[in-house]
Amino acid sequence: MTALMGVTMGFLAFLLIGGISGASAWIFYPGQSNGSNPGKFLVAAFLGFLAAAASSFIGQYLGFFQSGQMLEWLSAIFASCLAGCVFTALAK
Template identity: 70%
Template sequence: MAIIDLMAALMGVSMGFLAFLVIGGVSGLSAWIFYPVASDGVKRGRILMAFLLGSIAAAASSYAGQYWDLFQSGQILEWASAIFAACAVGCVFTALAK
């Protein structure tokens, strides 16, 4: 029984991580693509950095909100804060990079 509980706990953590990787990455990339500033061409390093920063911002906002008891894991406010944080960080990075 302990093995099943351990597997469920680990799958929850890994699925949350994968979800924030995808949500944050897509938000960071969309901020990079749709930010209304003329770019000097597509650079892979900057796009990868926008993806990673969006993912890190999404995970950080989730964990910070849970730490400060603003929401619990899986609530819609957690997802909204993750998407907002990823978009905000993606826009700031894009503004500074372009």
């Protein structure tokens, strides 16, 4: 049960980190917006989540860090911000 709790909490944390990073990149990125399109806003949030989760799993697989370490969280935040900004720059 405790091992499963870490996976669930990691999923929720990456969902929150990636969603906020991707959505904030869409909101605060400078550029001409084509009206309020909730579809692209949700895609930016989803891509932020995928980037955060992927950076965590790839970093653990390559042995850079273990689950729950600070470097894992920093890589997740950086990857989700980068993915959100790249998507927003290409979409706007």
